[in-house]
Amino acid sequence: MPLNHLIRDGDNPDITEERQKATFSTEELAIEIYGEPLAQRRREISAEVLKRPELLDDCPHVFLDRTTKVENSMKKTVAVMEKGSEICDFTSREELGHLVCEVFGDDGFPLSIHFVMFLPAIQGQADDEQAEQWIPRAMRLEFIGTYAQTELGHGTNLRALETTATYDKRTQEFILHTPTVSAYKWWPGNLGKTANYVIANAQLYIDGKSHGPHNFLVQIRDENTHQPMPGITVGDIGPKFGLNTNDNGFLRFDHVRIPRRNMLMRHSKVSADGVYSPPVHPKLSYGAMIFVRATMIRMLAHVVLKAATIAIRYSCVRRQGEIKTGNGEVKILEYQTQQHRLFTALARGFAYRLVGDEVKNLYEKIAEEVKHGNVEQLADLHALLSGMKSIVSYDSGKAIEQCRMACGGHGYSHASGIPEMYAVEIAGCTYEGENMVMLQQQARYLVKGIHRLAHGEELSTMLQYLANTSNNKFRIGESGVDLENALILALEYIARSTIERVTARLDSLQNKGLSAENAWNENAVELTRASRTHTRLWIARCFRDRVHRIENHAIRSALTDILELFLTYEVVDMSQYLYQGGYANSDQVAQVKDAMYKLLEKIRPNAVSYVDAYEVSDTELRSVLGRRDGNVYDNLLKWAKSNPLNRTEVLPAVEKHLMPMMLAAKSKL
Ligand SMILES: CCCCCCCCCC/C=C\CCCCCC(=O)SCCNC(=O)CCNC(=O)[C@H](O)C(C)(C)COP(=O)(O)OP(=O)(O)OC[C@H]1O[C@@H](n2cnc3c(N)ncnc32)[C@H](O)[C@@H]1OP(=O)(O)O
Numbered sequence: 001m002p003l004n005h006l007i008r009d010g011d012n013p014d015i016t017e018e019r020q021k022a023t024f025s026t027e028e029l030a031i032e033i034y035g036e037p038l039a040q041r042r043r044e045i046s047a048e049v050l051k052r053p054e055l056l057d058d059c060p061h062v063f064l065d066r067t068t069k070v071e072n073s074m075k076k077t078v079a080v081m082e083k084g085s086e087i088c089d090f091t092s093r094e095e096l097g098h099l100v101c102e103v104f105g106d107d108g109f110p111l112s113i114h115f116v117m118f119l120p121a122i123q124g125q126a127d128d129e130q131a132e133q134w135i136p137r138a139m140r141l142e143f144i145g146t147y148a149q150t151e152l153g154h155g156t157n158l159r160a161l162e163t164t165a166t167y168d169k170r171t172q173e174f175i176l177h178t179p180t181v182s183a184y185k186w187w188p189g190n191l192g193k194t195a196n197y198v199i200a201n202a203q204l205y206i207d208g209k210s211h212g213p214h215n216f217l218v219q220i221r222d223e224n225t226h227q228p229m230p231g232i233t234v235g236d237i238g239p240k241f242g243l244n245t246n247d248n249g250f251l252r253f254d255h256v257r258i259p260r261r262n263m264l265m266r267h268s269k270v271s272a273d274g275v276y277s278p279p280v281h282p283k284l285s286y287g288a289m290i291f292v293r294a295t296m297i298r299m300l301a302h303v304v305l306k307a308a309t310i311a312i313r314y315s316c317v318r319r320q321g322e323i324k325t326g327n328g329e330v331k332i333l334e335y336q337t338q339q340h341r342l343f344t345a346l347a348r349g350f351a352y353r354l355v356g357d358e359v360k361n362l363y364e365k366i367a368e369e370v371k372h373g374n375v376e377q378l379a380d381l382h383a384l385l386s387g388m389k390s391i392v393s394y395d396s397g398k399a400i401e402q403c404r405m406a407c408g409g410h411g412y413s414h415a416s417g418i419p420e421m422y423a424v425e426i427a428g429c430t431y432e433g434e435n436m437v438m439l440q441q442q443a444r445y446l447v448k449g450i451h452r453l454a455h456g457e458e459l460s461t462m463l464q465y466l467a468n469t470s471n472n473k474f475r476i477g478e479s480g481v482d483l484e485n486a487l488i489l490a491l492e493y494i495a496r497s498t499i500e501r502v503t504a505r506l507d508s509l510q511n512k513g514l515s516a517e518n519a520w521n522e523n524a525v526e527l528t529r530a531s532r533t534h535t536r537l538w539i540a541r542c543f544r545d546r547v548h549r550i551e552n553h554a555i556r557s558a559l560t561d562i563l564e565l566f567l568t569y570e571v572v573d574m575s576q577y578l579y580q581g582g583y584a585n586s587d588q589v590a591q592v593k594d595a596m597y598k599l600l601e602k603i604r605p606n607a608v609s610y611v612d613a614y615e616v617s618d619t620e621l622r623s624v625l626g627r628r629d630g631n632v633y634d635n636l637l638k639w640a641k642s643n644p645l646n647r648t649e650v651l652p653a654v655e656k657h658l659m660p661m662m663l664a665a666k667s668k669l
């Protein structure tokens, strides 16, 4: 029995040859990633989707205009809701999430923000009575909601949001109002044409006093006619870099009245006579953002692993050039440069995917505590997620772009599927908090950590390495120190020294009389660097711990190669920091590079099996280059021929414009 379970007759022999080389069972690696029974359920769901034409695209989605894309996704949503429960367990987020990926791909679908923000906001911030009233209706899709926070003028600085919710004691209502153009809600996903309810974030005013941003449930469209409600102006904001199947929207409130009980009241409350009770933590109304920041790590990793699947499979069927003259053209994956750009992308994908599970578990644990009023760990969680969403979105974007370029010209074509993946994934650098801003949120926490240490106070587990000042020499190659440990210690040193340096600069500038705010801004770039090094260390440690827990020996060994490649790549990428304070010399850094190049060779025979084990179906991949069967060229030709521009031999526009011009030019001769 071959170890790779995807070997089939009729496949491109070049890709079959790759699968025959597997040294681990791809099914067992799939189980390690997804767990049982999910690994098997995912396959069954994929197979079921293939049998149901109403869930499949009639033609490649990239050939469609926006209006048709939006219509198709609405049509398929209804099909999923009618028949989906025959295919998957709707109560399982994982199963439903997989079905959504199969049917809709990455570019958005009408219920995305309903599920990822609207419902979580209600679940976390509505009191029990409100939850009981709204959640069952929302789950049954009697209405569709979105999360309307960002405005035309402000997205980052939430304290400056201009939408107001003024309490009217007389009628016991809030009046939602958009006072200026810059106060228009702008960006919320599925707001433009789909949603009929929103969670609106607005400044709460009672008796002329502001209490800061709070969340309110507001109906914006009629439940029967879908027409905007009185006082509501709403529409789509237009085409974007990506996510064009998603109707991101704008929204204006003109003195819209809602009942008092439509303010989400689990944490903050307004009584009928207008008495305000604040939450136990001032940022509890930001809970839905925390949820998405925790969830998006796995979503982003998923996109990297899809891009790696495409580029690695394609690199085994594409032959170009010779390594040794006369020996024939090689698969492009034989080139070390190709292995370096693709296997490091693969390693990041696996690291972020597995660490993403840990982040999700941590979030769930802390969210449960918060629900019961214990906010002790909220600052740790906020700092971690601020760093994680920034590192994972940015480094995943770089990895996907490398995958695209590694496919040469065909990578630039939408036939590869990678351009759309990149456009969707890279939005993660912006949404849920612009990366530079979020890195600085985490930097505040790190600087505080150094100050706490100086005052002899206890540090959270995440920061304890800051106290390890005896780690001041790179120990690679020393007897008794294995590669992994030496690399993790190097990453600890990089993070600690970077955070210490920038904190010392901040302190010294303030001692010289500069204000804390100006000192901060003068060091903001270095602060974001400190934040990055800390997060990259956290990811590395968490990935290492995850791999060490694997019981299946062959799978642990396969993922150890990926882990070591990840660690060597991270250390090489940040090696300039190792020279700070004389921690390492250039020979030691060269040793890390050598180890990394050896790992590329070691991973090479299993490359296709790693991505096969991640098990993304062709339906979900939507890529001609990444097809499981490796039959790329015939299908590229079919794809190009099916392009709407080729429906007629002579394009009407050519007849109308260019032909007369050319004929007129000829007649002038
Ligand atoms: C089952 C089905 C599955 C379906 C799957 C479908 C898939 C669909 C795919 C969907 C694709 C994409 C989804 C996209 C969704 C995108 C949605 C959005 O973007 S919503 C809008 C997000 N907006 C933001 O993130 C705004 C960013 N800004 C902020 O978060 C804050 O304003 C700020 C943190 C930058 C500053 O806040 P401010 O109030 O000004 O606070 P201070 O800076 O003064 O900080 C004071 C203090 O508070 C701490 N803090 C800040 N935030 C938090 C928090 N959230 N929790 C805990 N603590 C917080 C901060 O650290 C400070 O602490 P100190 O101790 O004082 O240092």
Ligand SMILES: Cc1cc2nc3c(=O)[nH]c(=O)nc-3n(C[C@H](O)[C@H](O)[C@H](O)COP(=O)(O)OP(=O)(O)OC[C@H]3O[C@@H](n4cnc5c(N)ncnc54)[C@H](O)[C@@H]3O)c2cc1C
Residues within 6 Å of the ligand: 113, 147, 148, 149, 150, 153, 154, 155, 156, 157, 186, 187, 188, 189, 243, 248, 427, 430, 431, 432, 433, 434, 435, 436, 437
């Ligand atoms: C695809 C997509 C989907 C979205 N979906 C939603 C949604 O469903 N609901 C919703 O409410 N919003 C949504 N948003 C909005 C999104 O959350 C905001 O765009 C994001 O938080 C960034 O805010 P901004 O646009 O105001 O950027 P800005 O804050 O204007 O950023 C512009 C530049 O200014 C810099 N900057 C700003 N403040 C600081 C600072 N304090 N220090 C240093 N630099 C700073 C930034 O780093 C950046 O370089 C979505 C956005 C996108 C792209």
